[in-house]
Amino acid sequence: MKKFLTTLRNIWSIDELRSKIVVTLSLIFVYRLGAYIVLPGIDPNKLSALSGNAKGGALGLLDAFSGGAFSQASILALGIMPYISASIFMQLMTILIPQMQKVQKEGASGQKKINQWTRYLTVVVTFVQAYAYVTYLRNLGKDAIIDSFSAYFWLTTPIVLTAGTLFVMWLGEKITDKGLGNGTSLIIMIGILARLPRSFMQEWNAKIATGTGGILVFVIEIAVLVAIIMGLIVLIQGVRKVPVNYAKQIVGNRQFGGARQFLPLKVNAAGVMPIIFAQAIMFLPTIFASFETTKGIAQVASDPRNFIHMIVYAVIVVGFTFLYTALIFNPKQIADDLKRNNGFIPGVKPGQPTADYIGSVMDKITLPGAFLLAIVGILPGFAQRLGITQGFASFFGGTSLLIMVGVILDSLQQIETQLLMRQYDGLMKSGRIQGRSSSVSNAVI
Known part of the structure; x- marks a missing residue:
């Protein structure tokens, strides 16, 4: 304290x-x-x-x-x-x-x-x-x-x-x-x-109405929510550090380079975009809800508690995670920036081999990140199936929780940077806070 x-x-x-x-x-x-x-x-x-x-x-x-x-x-x-x-x-x-x-x-x-x-x-x-x-x-x-x-x-x-x-x-x-x-x-x-205070009170009142056991269930729900938030922080901050060496340069009497650094590749480079795209696609069938032939499909697409909805939603999230990561992540540009700054990955030739290596590493870490993101996306549906009210269940995952955790981490990172610049201690003893704003291209330069 x-x-x-x-x-x-x-x-x-x-x-x-x-x-x-x-x-x-x-x-x-x-x-x-x-x-x-x-x-x-x-x-x-x-x-x-x-x-x-x-x-x-x-x-x-x-x-x-x-x-x-x-x-x-x-x-x-x-x-x-x-x-x-x-x-x-x-x-x-x-x-x-x-x-x-x-x-x-x-x-x-x-x-x-x-x-x-x-x-x-x-x-x-x-x-x-x-x-x-x-x-x-x-x-x-x-x-x-x-x-x-x-x-x-x-x-x-x-x-x-x-x-x-x-x-x-x-x-x-x-x-x-x-x-x-x-x-x-x-x-x-x-x-x-x-929306959180109102959703919190609705969930509290719903559990109180069930009797004494409802209070214990509510406490367990809060504990699970905290655990999910902690797991989401790990997902957002998770990086794969690729070692990068910089060649030594002698300019006059001064030596430049020669240091070993790391290229941080984010596990969840796509951020919240795959979930937003998935929600938009799942909403499309509801436009045809008035037609008798598509009424059943629209009902499944609009019900996050439905298992078929969850499976389709998860597949879309995984697919869009790979697609969006491929759009925003350019291994060729990173390899060119490394070569321009006399940097190289140990054991990998500069140029196209470096781009291929970075791309393969990114593909390997994107797969578990995509599956974890899909799980986060369908958690509100599971929460509703377990009896949590719809408003409060939306905070157990999905877009809302991802944005909240990511923005809070970004803000805390800026506060910590200001503290460290003025010789104060950081916000945490165990290490630096990493937000979503740190990009691969900035890390290379």
Whole structure:
């Protein structure tokens, strides 16, 4: 306890770190405040239909990422997701289109261009999703739309929703520039955490209603949740260290290189993207739920407790893990960077043999990482089968838990870096905290 208090005092004594924490908390408070401001022309007392519909599938995921703003018809209902979609699209384009790759390799100026194109694409994506949300409100929340405002609702709502998403995007960028951690990731995490107290109380009340034994079951659930979080931390921070030697260089009277370092290859290089892709694919059959021939398939696809759903979901996650890792991980570029910096892997020739060796090592560690990621993805379904309420079960795995753990690790890593720069002890005695932000390309340089 004394060590913990000393660490907090050290954190608060650093002016720069204290300023970053205050700015981050202030902007997050503004975001959460905006999530409770209802769209013009909506009666907030008649939104029960939206809350009941946004519990599963893609709508449930969107509502979770927006902290409940989607089901509350807030001005921030679309949240940061249009920006995320635009960013993923631009990331894939920089991999698939050679011209985009050239722009990305231009350094800071190229990255500035890509960021600007991402913002323009965000506006387009938001407008499309905003009109879809208007249709959604007219179908399910038509009783909540005030009659005197219904004639203007289709025009004002897309404008307000687009402005709200751009405001959230601006908040995220300000947190990244002036605050602590990645602003976009923090905003998503705060939206997910906003559901935790209510889900916690629902699970507590459900177990209390079963009698005295329910309290013991609840304690066991919390213990299992802590164990899952600890395992997930190991998965996120797990790396395979490939030894790298650098040749000695004599420049004047000084010697450069000659040191032995390690190339950290992450077990879970794909992050949360395979689970997001898998959820999107599993949601597609639910679009045809109204047809009699596809009704059974849609029911299986929308029920995370179904064993067939779990098997298909796990296979998709494993497949997308390999696919996305192959897209974002370039062994050839890493081998070229090593050769350019006079680095080599002991026993492996520079150039293409090095690229082949790094690729083979990455394939070997991606396989267990993909299986573990698939297990994490289907854990909420198992939790529901064991009697845990749907809201609380979502925190036992899946996208929510992965994002929460990853963002918290990233933020703690930045805090620890600030402490070590000023000669303070780190946050842990056993070693350094590793977040998701450490990339292979940065490690090589």
